[in-house]
Amino acid sequence: MSILIIAEHDNASIRPATLNVVSAATKIxxxxxxxxxxxxxxxxxxxxxxxxxxxxxxxxxAPHYADQxxxxxxxxxxxxxxxxxxxxxxxxxxxxxLMPRVAALLDVAQISEIVAVESPDIFVRPIxxxxxxxxxxSSDAVKVITVRTTAFEAAGEGEAVTVETxxxxxxxxxxxxxxxxxxxxxxxxxxxxxxxxxxxxxLGSGENYHALLEPLADKxxxxxGASRAAVDAxxxxxxxxxxxxxxxxxxxxxxxxxxxGAIQHLAGMKESRVIVAINKDPEASIFQVADFGLVADLFExxxxxxxxx
Amino acid sequence: xxxxxxxxRVVDYNVKVRVKADGSGVDIANAKMSxxxxxxxxxxxxxxxxxxxxxxxVIAVSAGIxxxxxxxxxxxxxxxxxxxxxxxxxxxxxxAVAKLLKAICEKEQPQIVLCGKQAIDDDANQTGxxxxxxxxxxxxxxxxxxxxxxxxxxxxxxxxxxxxxxxVSLPAVVTTDLRLNEPRYATLPxxxxxxxxxxxxxxxxxxxxxxxxxxxxxxxxxxxKRAAGIKVADVAELVNKLKLAGVIA
Ligand SMILES: Cc1cc2nc3c(=O)[nH]c(=O)nc-3n(C[C@H](O)[C@H](O)[C@H](O)COP(=O)(O)OP(=O)(O)OC[C@H]3O[C@@H](n4cnc5c(N)ncnc54)[C@H](O)[C@@H]3O)c2cc1C
Ligand SMILES: Nc1ncnc2c1ncn2[C@@H]1O[C@H](COP(=O)(O)O)[C@@H](O)[C@H]1O
Numbered sequence: 310m311s312i313l314i315i316a317e318h319d320n321a322s323i324r325p326a327t328l329n330v331v332s333a334a335t336k337i338x339x340x341x342x343x344x345x346x347x348x349x350x351x352x353x354x355x356x357x358x359x360x361x362x363x364x365x366x367x368x369x370x371a372p373h374y375a376d377q378x379x380x381x382x383x384x385x386x387x388x389x390x391x392x393x394x395x396x397x398x399x400x401x402x403x404x405x406x407l408m409p410r411v412a413a414l415l416d417v418a419q420i421s422e423i424v425a426v427e428s429p430d431i432f433v434r435p436i437x438x439x440x441x442x443x444x445x446x447s448s449d450a451v452k453v454i455t456v457r458t459t460a461f462e463a464a465g466e467g468e469a470v471t472v473e474t475x476x477x478x479x480x481x482x483x484x485x486x487x488x489x490x491x492x493x494x495x496x497x498x499x500x501x502x503x504x505x506x507x508x509x510x511x512l513g514s515g516e517n518y519h520a521l522l523e524p525l526a527d528k529x530x531x532x533x534g535a536s537r538a539a540v541d542a543x544x545x546x547x548x549x550x551x552x553x554x555x556x557x558x559x560x561x562x563x564x565x566x567x568x569x570g571a572i573q574h575l576a577g578m579k580e581s582r583v584i585v586a587i588n589k590d591p592e593a594s595i596f597q598v599a600d601f602g603l604v605a606d607l608f609e610x611x612x613x614x615x616x617x618x
Numbered sequence: 619x620x621x622x623x624x625x626x627r628v629v630d631y632n633v634k635v636r637v638k639a640d641g642s643g644v645d646i647a648n649a650k651m652s653x654x655x656x657x658x659x660x661x662x663x664x665x666x667x668x669x670x671x672x673x674x675x676v677i678a679v680s681a682g683i684x685x686x687x688x689x690x691x692x693x694x695x696x697x698x699x700x701x702x703x704x705x706x707x708x709x710x711x712x713x714a715v716a717k718l719l720k721a722i723c724e725k726e727q728p729q730i731v732l733c734g735k736q737a738i739d740d741d742a743n744q745t746g747x748x749x750x751x752x753x754x755x756x757x758x759x760x761x762x763x764x765x766x767x768x769x770x771x772x773x774x775x776x777x778x779x780x781x782x783x784x785x786v787s788l789p790a791v792v793t794t795d796l797r798l799n800e801p802r803y804a805t806l807p808x809x810x811x812x813x814x815x816x817x818x819x820x821x822x823x824x825x826x827x828x829x830x831x832x833x834x835x836x837x838x839x840x841x842x843k844r845a846a847g848i849k850v851a852d853v854a855e856l857v858n859k860l861k862l863a864g865v866i867a
Contacts, residue, residue, distance in 0.1 A: 380756050402760060402778045403777070405747075407747075409712065409744035410748065410751040410757070412713065412748065413716060413748035416713075418712070418832035418833050419712070419713075419742075419748070421743060422741070431836065435741065436739065437629070437635045437738075438741070439841065441839070441841075442838070443837070444839075445833045445834065447832065448833075448834070481756070483787050484756040484785065484786040484787070486784050487784065488782065489781075489782040489783075491780040500778070540797070546780065546781075547762065547780075548777070553738065553741065554735070554738075554796060556778065562866070572634055573631065579844065583865045584847070585860070591849075596847070600844075600848070601856055601859050601860070602847060602849045602850065603856050605852075605853075614853050614856065614857070617854070617857055
């Protein structure tokens with residue numbers, strides 16, 4: 310039994326999500342290989358080679374992998390799939406884009422966002438916005454899986470293993486990236502942050518969001534998040550959205566400000582270790598999951614909190 | 619240009635589902651059912667492309683039990699021209715749905731298939747990508763903007779960390795994200811009109827597709843509940859509690 314992990318990276322460095330996937334693979338058991346597909350990405354392969362638990366790195370370096378287009382990468386994965394019992398990637402937007410395509414080309418099911426490994430063919434995954442945990446068994450020869458990164462520890466560093474260069478598959482020529490705008494931030498990555506401060510519709514405007522939550526996040530070294538309502542209203546960009554259909558977070562501390570606590574939002578943050586809710590409505594559902602609830606006007610409570618920290 | 623819009627009938631997003639006592643499944647016998655919200659966004663986008671003179675026909679398709687006809691009528695009330703029900707009682711998994719949709723694509727030859735990014739019941743986020751693979755088409759997932767011109771679709775995608783714009787040749791599969799549009803409410807006259815629009819019914823057997831599930835659900839359970847928390851009186855008490863919990867210095 311061997312496992313192939315698709316590394317997530319930007320051609321310069323490996324994203325931390327890949328480290329959590331290595332831990333999930335360790336739970337499945339078997340020899341772990343990491344595929345680094347990219348353009349001028351040798352540095353990433355070297356980083357992958359130093360992840361504890363990894364036995365070998367496969368490097369496919371070609372210009373048509375630089376943008377991680379799923380049409381190109383899926384063909385490459387399928388071309389190299391023969392010897393693997395499992396193919397894993399993180400359940401990030403990149404992994405979700407790629408892995409169903411790989412599974413369909415292999416004529417197997419794809420198992421989305423596993424949160425636990427029960428055995429090499431039995432996995433647990435949340436459905437219905439995390440209100441139900443389903444234990445599923447796969448009868449396919451190859452298990453194609455995306456991994457919820459917050460459910461597994463990050464793998465540590467180990468001895469460097471070999472990097473084997475593999476041939477690229479043909480370019481599909483069907484798609485290309487025209488532009489990419491990534492939110493520039495000095496803050497920690499939302500999905501991996503130790504502290505997350507999230508704001509909702511209660512903040513009233515983008516200006517309020519920034520004026521109130523940024524100083525608080527600065528004090529706490531926190532990442533910033535938001536509810537769907539705050540994103541829809543244009544307070545912050547889409548990649549701030551925490552929830553069933555946004556990002557999943559599980560920090561040590563999650564502070565929800567002016568967020569009501571719809572099930573779709575809870576789905577993305579209820580595994581946090583300590584949850585704080587600041588809301589003026591004592592009946593808000595967010596209080597049902599909050600360890601510490603403060604019924605207050607956020608326009609007074611947030612500056613006061615920032616002040617004393 | 620034809621646009622195909624796959625629509626799934628799901629438990630309404632406002633319903634909190636419960637697991638049956640024996641863990642064999644979820645208790646949704648009396649739950650309110652609706653069109654998957656992402657599919658409503660897809661129907662709306664397809665109808666707008668038709669209104670803009672880019673699409674010639676919008677076809678809604680749903681796979682599942684006979685009641686999915688209601689979902690298809692809703693799609694036609696928003697503005698789809700006709701509908702296809704692939705009727706089956708078998709529990710459908712994304713790969714099976716993708717194979718069914720492939721059979722429909724081969725017959726209808728759409729230039730764009732506009733799917734939802736994710737069904738809010740199985741939370742799979744797979745079907746559109748799988749269909750694209752089976753057809754050998756490109757895909758543009760998680761769309762927040764779609765522009766169709768010159769045999770291409772230019773799609774802005776919501777990704778972790780920001781957004782990117784991709785250009786795909788047609789035919790292609792596009793999957794919708796929340797910010798693509800705000801679906802209209804179906805008006806009463808349009809609901810009445812939708813009842814007279816054509817709705818064909820086919821079966822997986824007639825399409826020659828094996829829909830046997832590949833994944834077996836062994837058990838369903840509710841996640842452990844969080845221990846009840848407390849209300850704090852003021853900011854000072856909050857800070858004390860957070861210090862005691864060891865999450866702030
Ligand atoms: C298909 C689908 C997917 C979705 N996915 C997501 C998702 O991934 N993530 C997500 O978050 N949502 C998601 N939603 C939306 C979700 O259902 C809710 O609509 C949304 O989470 C509400 O955001 P909110 O809590 O900011 O706004 P509201 O529900 O409007 O709550 C605002 C809160 O602010 C409080 N407030 C107002 N003023 C003050 C004040 N001065 N001081 C203190 N408190 C104040 C109010 O009491 C209220 O509780 C999804 C919905 C659908 C249909
Ligand atoms: N049974 C179905 N009938 C029609 N469309 C479906 C069905 N299942 C999934 N889809 C489509 O595929 C999308 C993604 O679903 P999923 O892969 O199950 O998360 C949905 O938003 C629909 O557009």
